[in-house]
Amino acid sequence: MDFRLTDEQRDLRAGVRELLAGRYGREALRASVDAGGALDRGLWRELGEAGFFSLRLPQERGGVGVGLPEAALVFEEAGRALLPGPLVATHLAAGSVPGAAEGTAVVTAFDLGGSLVTHLGEADAVLGAPSLPAGEPVPSADPLTPLHRVARPPAGAGARAYRDEGALLTAALQAGSALRTVELAVRYAGEREQFGQPIGAFQAVKHLCAQMLVRAEVARTAVYAAAVTADPAEVAGAKLLADEAAVRNARDCLQVHGGMGFTWEADVHLHLKRAWVRAEQWRTAGEAEEALAAELAAGLAAGPAVGPAAASG
Amino acid sequence: MDLTYTDEERDFRARLREWLGKTLPELPARPSPDDWPGRRAYDAGWQRRLYDAGYAGLHWPVDAGGRGATPTQHLIFLEESERAGAPYVGANFVGLLHAGPTIAAEGTAEQRARWLPPVLRGDEVWCQGFSEPGAGSDLAALRTRAVRDGDDYVITGSKIWTSHAEVADWCELLVRTRPVSEAFPKHRGISWLAMPMDAPGVTVRPLRTLAGSTEFAEVFLDEVRVPVANRVGAEDDGWRVTMVTLSFERGTAFVGEVVACRRTLGELAAAARANGRWDDPVLRRRLGRLYGEFGALWRLTQWNVSESEASGGVPGVGGSVFKLAYSHARQELYDAAAEVLGAQSLALEGEWTLDRLSSLSYTIAAGTSQIQRNIVAERILGLPKGR
Numbered sequence: 001m002d003f004r005l006t007d008e009q010r011d012l013r014a015g016v017r018e019l020l021a022g023r024y025g026r027e028a029l030r031a032s033v034d035a036g037g038a039l040d041r042g043l044w045r046e047l048g049e050a051g052f053f054s055l056r057l058p059q060e061r062g063g064v065g066v067g068l069p070e071a072a073l074v075f076e077e078a079g080r081a082l083l084p085g086p087l088v089a090t091h092l093a094a095g096s097v098p099g100a101a102e103g104t105a106v107v108t109a110f111d112l113g114g115s116l117v118t119h120l121g122e123a124d125a126v127l128g129a130p131s132l133p134a135g136e137p138v139p140s141a142d143p144l145t146p147l148h149r150v151a152r153p154p155a156g157a158g159a160r161a162y163r164d165e166g167a168l169l170t171a172a173l174q175a176g177s178a179l180r181t182v183e184l185a186v187r188y189a190g191e192r193e194q195f196g197q198p199i200g201a202f203q204a205v206k207h208l209c210a211q212m213l214v215r216a217e218v219a220r221t222a223v224y225a226a227a228v229t230a231d232p233a234e235v236a237g238a239k240l241l242a243d244e245a246a247v248r249n250a251r252d253c254l255q256v257h258g259g260m261g262f263t264w265e266a267d268v269h270l271h272l273k274r275a276w277v278r279a280e281q282w283r284t285a286g287e288a289e290e291a292l293a294a295e296l297a298a299g300l301a302a303g304p305a306v307g308p309a310a311a312s313g
Numbered sequence: 314m315d316l317t318y319t320d321e322e323r324d325f326r327a328r329l330r331e332w333l334g335k336t337l338p339e340l341p342a343r344p345s346p347d348d349w350p351g352r353r354a355y356d357a358g359w360q361r362r363l364y365d366a367g368y369a370g371l372h373w374p375v376d377a378g379g380r381g382a383t384p385t386q387h388l389i390f391l392e393e394s395e396r397a398g399a400p401y402v403g404a405n406f407v408g409l410l411h412a413g414p415t416i417a418a419e420g421t422a423e424q425r426a427r428w429l430p431p432v433l434r435g436d437e438v439w440c441q442g443f444s445e446p447g448a449g450s451d452l453a454a455l456r457t458r459a460v461r462d463g464d465d466y467v468i469t470g471s472k473i474w475t476s477h478a479e480v481a482d483w484c485e486l487l488v489r490t491r492p493v494s495e496a497f498p499k500h501r502g503i504s505w506l507a508m509p510m511d512a513p514g515v516t517v518r519p520l521r522t523l524a525g526s527t528e529f530a531e532v533f534l535d536e537v538r539v540p541v542a543n544r545v546g547a548e549d550d551g552w553r554v555t556m557v558t559l560s561f562e563r564g565t566a567f568v569g570e571v572v573a574c575r576r577t578l579g580e581l582a583a584a585a586r587a588n589g590r591w592d593d594p595v596l597r598r599r600l601g602r603l604y605g606e607f608g609a610l611w612r613l614t615q616w617n618v619s620e621s622e623a624s625g626g627v628p629g630v631g632g633s634v635f636k637l638a639y640s641h642a643r644q645e646l647y648d649a650a651a652e653v654l655g656a657q658s659l660a661l662e663g664e665w666t667l668d669r670l671s672s673l674s675y676t677i678a679a680g681t682s683q684i685q686r687n688i689v690a691e692r693i694l695g696l697p698k699g700r
Contacts, residue, residue: 001315001316001317001318001319001322001385001615001618001619002315002619002622002623003314003315003316003612003615003616003618003619004314004616004619004620004623005314006314009314069314182694186694186695186696189696190695190696190697197697197699198696198697198699200690200696200697200699201696201697201698201699202699203683203687203699205696206686206687206690206691206696206699207683207686207687207690209690209694209696210637210685210686210687210689210690210694211637211686213634213689213693213694214634214637214638214689217613217631217634218606218609218610218613218634218638219609221609221612221613221616222605222608222609222612224314224612224616225316225609225612225615227314228314228315228316229316233604233608234608236605237604237605237606237608237609238609240602240605241605241606241609286598288601288605289597289598289599289601289602289605290594290597290598290601291601292601292602292604292605293582293597293598293600293601293604294601295601295604296578296579296582296600296601296604297582297586297591299579300579300582300583300586
């Protein structure tokens with residue numbers, strides 16, 4: 001057993017981070033906010049060319065031929081960079097929707113469990129559905145995730161068949177965002193001075209940051225393990241913890257930024273709003289908890305008799 | 314990212330499982346928590362069985378009498394032992410996980426020969442004399458003085474929170490061998506001594522915990538003479554020696570406990586299904602969440618073990634991240650248990666309630682959560698020191 005990343009995996013992660021820093025750095029992020037959240041088709045194609053969507057397709061079908069753990073690492077980086085668009089749905093559509101693997105098609109999914117769907121206005125297809133439904137645009141909490149309301153989802157558009165992989169890759173995005181907001185908070189706490197010293201020297205601020213790291217690291221570990229085992233209960237646990245880490249870390253990051261955190265100029269709100277969107281996708285916290293409870297109960301029916309409780313310390 | 318075990322590791326697990334299955338039914342009945350001599354005898358008996366079967370000091374280096382097992386094998390050992398319901402390390406905790414590894418790493422050949430074999434055999438029990446009434450989280454503020462007199466140190470002061478002091482043979486004692494000065498700030502001028510607990514001038518006064526038991530004690534030291542030869546490491550270098558010890562403690566001390574918590578959660582779910590509380594979706598989801606959290610903590614344990622295997626066995630500061638998450642999750646677990654049991658949880662007859670009470674120590678012992686957060690913030694995140 002060696003749970004650490006292999007050299008190849010580290011290289012992959014570093015390569016994706018470098019690619020995204022160059023192609024979708026902070027200026028690009030703010031430009032897409034200013035542009036009203038329109039999807040950058042050029043960037044989408046470049047992601048396709050870099051293998052972002054075809055990662056798990058076999059090489060003989062034009063893919064990269066790697067597994068779920070590698071995909072999780074790539075999506076963690078996308079979450080860190082706040083890369084917008086229906087990344088998970090398009091990745092899942094590679095191989096079944098023409099153009100998805102290459103990034104020439106934008107594919108969304110009914111993964112919000114209701115009548116709202118993300119990025120429908122720019123989508124070429126819906127995952128698992130034969131046709132693209134009409135929808136009314138709805139103002140969105142996240143400026144980079146446009147929403148449409150449809151009267152009725154097209155037949156076969158349920159995301160159920162893709163739920164576990166969708167939840168895992170979304171959890172990886174959340175983990176990346178959670179790790180990124182730790183960095184943003186720590187950087188700000190080291191720069192911003194009050195009472196004659198950096199606010200990061202104050203224990204109250206320090207403890208916020210430390211707790212953020214704890215949440216992010218536990219979530220990241222859960223995501224990696226779930227990517228290795230692909231066990232549905234483990235995926236549910238990873239989604240639950242990663243959602244919580246992304247949302248709560250963004251809130252704490254906002255708190256560390258003080259008044260600046262409540263402005264449009266700071267990036268913190270973009271992380272928080274996207275984390276809210278992702279928390280509703282594929283598996284909500286309540287659904288994940290129920291799945292885990294069911295697994296716990298199933299273990300009782302099938303598992304070995306429990307031994308005596310441990311003696312106290 | 315590989316969670317599969319090698320053939321060798323699987324073989325090790327299978328042999329261990331077979332031995333545990335054969336040995337555990339032969340064990341005598343567990344003594345009551347307040348029967349200290351009984352507990353010592355029970356824990357020593359278990360240690361002796363481990364020794365005879367070749368499982369004592371599994372992760373200790375071979376030249377210290379251990380088996381030189383890899384961290385992964387040690388993880389398997391702790392996992393299987395807990396899963397089978399084997400006795401907890403108990404009274405041998407300090408000897409096996411603290412004082413022993415410290416002596417193995419820092420002691421002379423004579424010191425290793427004198428102190429390590431009896432720990433491995435379960436013949437001698439150690440306790441830890443670190444904390445003082447005025448030196449808890451700020452351990453380096455300790456004031457117990459040791460003054461050189463010929464070949465002895467003469468020690469005066471007091472220690473507190475000393476687990477197993479009532480039955481220990483030896484105490485790993487931190488003393489101040491040099492007064493605090495500009496040249497010797499408080500972290501320097503501390504020495505690490507092995508003190509016999511039956512030395513004249515040592516008085517043990519048991520302390521009652523909020524769980525009602527006498528889990529630990531105060532130890533008063535009145536001109537206790539300890540040979541200079543009992544000092545491990547150089548004079549005034551005890552702080553560094555101690556840090557070696559603490560890094561061992563944070564690395565693997567909780568592996569078995571995570572397994573125990575997952576098992577406890579299963580028992581809790583069974584209890585909830587039996588008494589109908591499982592039908593409450595709020596409570597059921599809470600248990601589901603805890604199942605997810607302890608699953609992740611188990612994976613984090615495997616991660617830390619992989620890291621320590623790669624770094625040559627000394628775990629890093631990642632242990633603080635784990636301890637923060639684990640100690641709080643454990644308390645949540647027993648709060649959930651109380652919700653499952655309802656008013657029944659007020660009756661002290663059940664283990665649930667005693668375990669709930671003892672879980673309150675987890676965010677305090679071995680460095681409070683506040684101190685752990687400082688460690689994470691300063692040493693991992695690089696935030697400035699301050700207050």
